[in-house]
Amino acid sequence: MTIFLIFTLGTVWGSFFGLVIDRCPDASIISPRSHCGQCGQTLRWRDMLPILSQLLSHSECRYCGIKLPYWYGILELLCGGLFVIAWLGKIDLTVCLICLASVLMVGFDLKSHAFPLWVWLVFFLLLSFTTPCNPCVFGCLIIAILTEILDLKMGSGDWLYLGLLSFSIDFFYLTLCLLLASLGGLLYYALNPKQKKAEIPFLPFLLIGYLCTLFIFN
Template sequence: MDSIFLFLIGTVFGSFFGLIIERFPTGESIIFGRSHCDSCQKMLAVRDLIPLFSQLISRSRCRFCHSKIPLTNFFLEFSCGWIFLFAWWNWLDLPAFLLLLLSLILSIFDLRQHSFPLGVWLIFAIIFISLFPSAFPPYCWLILAIFAEYFDLKIGSGDFLWLFTASFALSFLQEIWLIQLASLLGIFYYFLRKKRTEIPFIPFLTIAYLMLLLAPQIL
């Protein structure tokens, strides 16, 4: 029963993160204002806001205008449910738990809008710094992020900021492995695409991090 409750709590957080992803780029209030359909602007009832179940029942469409609801919303809620559950089972420590939540949010931002929500990252960064005071080396990623903002380093400043937060959950050697794995995944994805355009890199960093988490369980 506790596991089911924790999973449901996780899906609620996932739903809230989805709200942040929808409203943050537009400047719309995250705290105030009722939830509404982004297409027809109709106010949503409680039955439209139940994590996972509402989207399954509606078949991922608005019940007013029938516009499609992104499947990433369902994925975010489902994934957050499992992340909360894994943390409850002690399969994730606190740094890994926080990093996975942040990575999900940033990955969807990167996939949808090719943008980096600095304000969202900053909240998590403050939590990491407050809970896990660290030595100097991880802060080198912040210096590289500043350089990437002004010079073409072929990697975005947001990617370096993600690596800064990852340094609280990983050793420097693990981060090097992570970057190599993410780069290989990104290269494969780039050549498989028909359009050779800029690719979002944070999703590949996230996948590589999951691979590092799972590797000790498999090997």
């Protein structure tokens, strides 16, 4: 029963993350109330039950029938699973915060290839209070600032994200993470020739590299 409650709490956070990704940075996350983006109908409580509402409605709006993106339910499921894993002690608080930040920031990166700075700052402050900073964190922040000044191949957002990852991995594993992410990006380009001239979100590859270094190579 406790695990179910923890999972439900996680899905609620996932639902909130979905709202943040959907509205920011163009609209307020407070008002107006949750509504269908197509018909404008205000959603009722039964339309906003994490995972369950999307399953019961077959990922369609009950009022106008428009198809709803599946990523809402996936986001809720990921956050619910993450809360349970953390509750069972499989990961510590630092990794849990980094994974929560990753879910939110990767969502923004997939949506618009950028994320609001305040999202990164919130998790950076939380990690600063719970985990001692190491030189890699400051190194990534310095490089992020330099990318805003110089014409480097990686964006400042990628280095800010690497700064968060540095709270839980050292320089060697951070380098390995970057290497795995780069290989993943190259493989993606190789399998998708039409994307070679298009910009791709890099944070998903960094997240995969981080998880590999954390659970496979560490």
